[in-house]
Amino acid sequence: MAKVTAMDVYKLLPQTNCEDCGEASCMAFATKLSDKEVDLSLCTELTDKQFEELDELLAPAVKEITIGTGEKTRVIGGDEVLYRYEESYYNETALAIDIPDDLDSVEFDEKVKIVENLEFERTGEVLTLDLIALRNKSGDANKFAECAKKLKKAKYPVILVTFDPQAMEEALKVIGDERPLMYAATKDNIFQMCDLAIKYQCPLTVFSPRDMGGMKDLVFTLKSNGVEDIVLDPGTLTQEGIGDTLDNFIMSRRLAVEDKDEDFRYPLLGIPPLVRLNKESDEIEKRVMEATVASTLINKYADILILKRTDIWELIPVLTLRQSIYTDPRKPQAVDAGIYEFGDVDENSAVVITTNFSLTYYTVEGDLKSADATCYLLVLDTVGKAVDVAIAGGQFDGKAVADLVKDSGIENKIKNKKMIIPGLAAPISGEIEDETGWDVMVGPRDSSALAEFIDDKY
Secondary structure, three states, X not given: OOOOOHHHHHOOOOXXXXXXXXXXXHHHHHHHHHOOOOOHHHOOOOOHHHHHHHHHHHOOOOOOEEXXXXXXXXXXXXXXXXXXXXXXXXXXXXXXXXXXXXXXXXXXXXXXXXXXXXXXXXXXXXXXXXXXEEEOOOOOHXXXXXXXXXXXXXXXOEEEEOOOHHHHHHHHHHHHHHOOEEEEEXXXXXXXXXXXXXXXXXXXXXXXXXXXXXXXXXXXHHHHOOOOOEEEEOOOOOHHHHHHHHHHHHHHHHHHHOOOOOOOOOOEEEOHHHHHHOOOOOHHHHHHHHHHHHHHHHHOXXXXXXXXXXXXXXXXXXXXXXXXHOOOOOXXXXXXXEEEEEOOOOOOOEEEEEEOEHHHHXXXXXXXXXXXXXXXXXXXXXXXXXXXXXXXXXXXXXXXXHHHHXXXXXXXXXXXXXXXXXXXXHHHHHHHHHHHOOEEEEOOOOHHHHHHHHHHHO
């Protein structure tokens, strides 16, 4: 599907250049609309017909679905393309943790607290979970409702997991006003779940494993009866069925993006813990496989995943992969260039240089902080490239370092003109000395050894 251009949008705008939207012209507004930087409602001169046409034109291939309300809101879907290099993916995969309703009260509360408090910092961003999936493992509708009531005070929005319409309704009676995601409608309960989705105005998941035709029929039924916010679960099949799982996820997204099939233009949901159904594997193997399947499905268009475990060693690769995939490939991850101080620096403190690639900077920062190092860190603007890539590309050279030294004012802060460069920058150490007039020390290739290098050799 071709990307909507600014000219496509401009043709449908009033073209009066009234500036009510805050832009200098309709073309400027069209450009921001095509880049998803402004809202269509800002245009005050659109007729109802024009608004409808533009809204349809600008609608993403995959519909955005909102789970939760107020501050407890999570948006999924919204993607436009199949491949990340074409355009940034939108609304990163939401991660939910499964909490069964048969836990005792104390254990249940502790589990919720663990989910709410779990966080992991990487490259300056705090990575967290997104939702709580309450599963009706007890089979008791009242128990399910009691646990749902507890989650009204939770930090995250909720997924209600049950195939029993009675249990679903009891839970919706207490938490339906918070717009939980209902999971799930099947061919056996489709009409009861449809009625509940309409009554409580909640998004509804359709579950149709190994049956794409059946999925299409169920979605058509829901749409025909007035349900607009739908999530698709093509089934997370285990072991030998994992290939079918990937095929179904890929096929669903292709139908949405390439064919604009109205019955598949919805977010996709996967449940990696189903790999635990393989009784031949031991517990560690199952946990590793769950993380592996979760990572695979993030790569293959999953908009929401329900996970079981909260061990950080299982979640770190999933959180890290998600962060990497949902960055804009057109914009390098970079921090601001300049001087950064670590510890109680003075005129005798060491001067270290690195690049402004986020991963490089935060790795160096973490190593310096963990070792309680004291130094100035000069961060060179390499347009978000790592040391070796920046040297190869010409962004990290003697002149660039000399300009940084001059512009940063570091010479006014220290007594000795001596700097430590990364080990990977050794080939240009002489060039840096010639351009800056400073003494250059070639530091370690790995910043984990940097603090020790400063203490022993600086």
